[in-house]
Amino acid sequence: MRNSSLEVTEVNYAKAKLDEATVTSIVKAAGSVAAVLNTRHAIAKQNDWAAAPPSVAAFAKAVVAEPNLLRRPILIIGSRVIVGFDKPAYAKL
8 A cells, every 4th residue: 555656544553542433433434343353352252253243332442442453454445444455455446
């Protein structure tokens, strides 16, 4: 992405944590908690969220406390959202 002609604003949410409203808007743009959930994270495994993701509100609270519950990267382009490394989706941009 850095080598493309697209203008990108990067947010490192490991350094500057996201608030619940921002997490909620990301989930809604992506379509579901499952779309943005990092199922490899220990908290997700412990709670079996891969099989039954939490509500948006519960997930947003969890992400505020532990931002690595979100898959990376998350690209928001207008109403489109690309979650995770998706080379074909990037090429369409």
